Amino acid sequence: EIVAAIDTALGGEGPLSGLTAIVTSGPTHEAIDPVRYIANRSSGRQGHAIAAALAGLGANTLLVTGPVSQPDPAGVRVAKVETAEEMLRACQEGLPADILVCAAAVADWRVAKTAGQKIKKEDGGKLPVLSLTTNPDILATLSKPGRKRPRLVIGFAAETENLEANARSKRERKGCDWILANDVSDTNGIFGGAENEILVIDTAGQESWPRMDKQAVAQRLAQRVAQHFANRKKR
Amino acid sequence: EIVAAIDTALGGEGPLSGLTAIVTSGPTHEAIDPVRYIANRSSGRQGHAIAAALAGLGANTLLVTGPVSQPDPAGVRVAKVETAEEMLRACQEGLPADILVCAAAVADWRVAKTAGQKIKKEDGGKLPVLSLTTNPDILATLSKPGRKRPRLVIGFAAETENLEANARSKRERKGCDWILANDVSDTNGIFGGAENEILVIDTAGQESWPRMDKQAVAQRLAQRVAQHFANRKKR
Numbered sequence: 001e002i003v004a005a006i007d008t009a010l011g012g013e014g015p016l017s018g019l020t021a022i023v024t025s026g027p028t029h030e031a032i033d034p035v036r037y038i039a040n041r042s043s044g045r046q047g048h049a050i051a052a053a054l055a056g057l058g059a060n061t062l063l064v065t066g067p068v069s070q071p072d073p074a075g076v077r078v079a080k081v082e083t084a085e086e087m088l089r090a091c092q093e094g095l096p097a098d099i100l101v102c103a104a105a106v107a108d109w110r111v112a113k114t115a116g117q118k119i120k121k122e123d124g125g126k127l128p129v130l131s132l133t134t135n136p137d138i139l140a141t142l143s144k145p146g147r148k149r150p151r152l153v154i155g156f157a158a159e160t161e162n163l164e165a166n167a168r169s170k171r172e173r174k175g176c177d178w179i180l181a182n183d184v185s186d187t188n189g190i191f192g193g194a195e196n197e198i199l200v201i202d203t204a205g206q207e208s209w210p211r212m213d214k215q216a217v218a219q220r221l222a223q224r225v226a227q228h229f230a231n232r233k234k235r
Numbered sequence: 236e237i238v239a240a241i242d243t244a245l246g247g248e249g250p251l252s253g254l255t256a257i258v259t260s261g262p263t264h265e266a267i268d269p270v271r272y273i274a275n276r277s278s279g280r281q282g283h284a285i286a287a288a289l290a291g292l293g294a295n296t297l298l299v300t301g302p303v304s305q306p307d308p309a310g311v312r313v314a315k316v317e318t319a320e321e322m323l324r325a326c327q328e329g330l331p332a333d334i335l336v337c338a339a340a341v342a343d344w345r346v347a348k349t350a351g352q353k354i355k356k357e358d359g360g361k362l363p364v365l366s367l368t369t370n371p372d373i374l375a376t377l378s379k380p381g382r383k384r385p386r387l388v389i390g391f392a393a394e395t396e397n398l399e400a401n402a403r404s405k406r407e408r409k410g411c412d413w414i415l416a417n418d419v420s421d422t423n424g425i426f427g428g429a430e431n432e433i434l435v436i437d438t439a440g441q442e443s444w445p446r447m448d449k450q451a452v453a454q455r456l457a458q459r460v461a462q463h464f465a466n467r468k469k470r
């Protein structure tokens with residue numbers, strides 16, 4: 001890891017040298033008021049590992065992360081954000097990039113009007129109503145065709161049912177190139193855990209990876225990205 | 236700290252020896268569905284430090300904590316919970332106790348009906364409505380007069396405005412003995428930060444502590460608790 005970081009710092013050669021990557025990681029926190037928020041479960045382990053793995057293969061990498069307790073990976077620039085809107089802005093500021101991996105668990109909704117003061121709990125009073133509004137869709141926004149679109153856009157699909165169908169439909173809806181789908185049901189310990197079990201869906205079809213360490217998933221993904229760019233060079 | 240832990244483990248003498256304490260710490264997470272939740276901001280730093288400080292003075296201490304990235308303090312039993320209901324249950328199972336310190340930032344509300352599967356985001360579809368219901372009030376429940384009521388119940392009031400009035404009213408509403416009030420406005424960096432600035436409100440009146448390290452707040456509180464029990468013995 002240290003060697004990889006030094007390699008990168010010195011512009012050492014790797015299969016992704018000369019390419020730039022942006023990786024999102026962690027959850028976003030959407031404030032309800034100064035003390036309460038809505039969040040997604042996400043440890044940031046998978047996204048952080050992917051940023052480290054891409055940098056390890058020589059990519060100039062920016063990690064855009066929500067609030068996590070993971071340490072910053074070595075050899076990577078890190079932008080720390082809290083909300084989905086901040087995360088989108090940080091990604092846009094990082095463009096242009098060749099590779100984008102959206103591994104963050106972005107909150108789909110936020111509260112329409114954040115309260116400036118703590119909402120008081122009135123004993124026996126009525127409950128507050130949380131009116132939600134839709135957050136920007138980071139993956140769909142950055143997948144839109146155009147001059148600034150990264151050449152390879154990779155999304156994640158965290159599902160609790162109908163993994164393949166939901167992931168395949170997500171890839172088409174978002175307009176990204178690859179989807180890495182995983183089952184995050186309560187029972188399998190993937191959320192916040194050390195391991196992951198991935199189904200990769202791309203234009204060519206699908207590829208099922210065995211359950212492995214999140215570090216190993218990151219290495220395998222970085223290798224697949226390197227292979228993709230190697231194939232493009234040849235053509 | 237290590238010396239204190241060894242003292243406690245060996246049943247060493249301290250001003251709180253022979254007394255039992257329960258301390259709650261951290262936030263609670265209330266699930267919306269398998270991947271989303273509502274939470275309060277809380278690092279658990281203050282509650283964890285208080286548990287360690289009480290144990291350091293000889294109290295047999297149980298720490299009941301929501302999800303935090305703080306390490307378990309030495310010399311303390313730790314019960315890890317996620318929701319307000321679980322936190323209340325863990326405290327009740329820890330009774331009887333002489334001292335109860337409620338430092339957790341418990342979510343006042345939870346979603347009335349947690350979804351068993353991830354709520355799908357329908358593009359262009361309607362937004363989900365989050366119907367909330369009131370969580371059990373841990374401080375008020377455990378402050379109720381009765382055979383099992385701890386002899387000294389201490390609550391926290393995290394306020395963003397009208398600190399003293401809100402804290403005073405909270406003490407009366409909840410029925411606890413002391414309230415430690417602090418201002419958690421965005422601007423002062425107390426939330427998640429290393430320092431705290433406390434106003435103590437008890438039957439006798441109020442006491443303003445200067446801004447200090449959260450460890451120092453914990454030590455000062457533990458000393459005040461020890462003094463309280465020393466005074467009671469004398470009478």
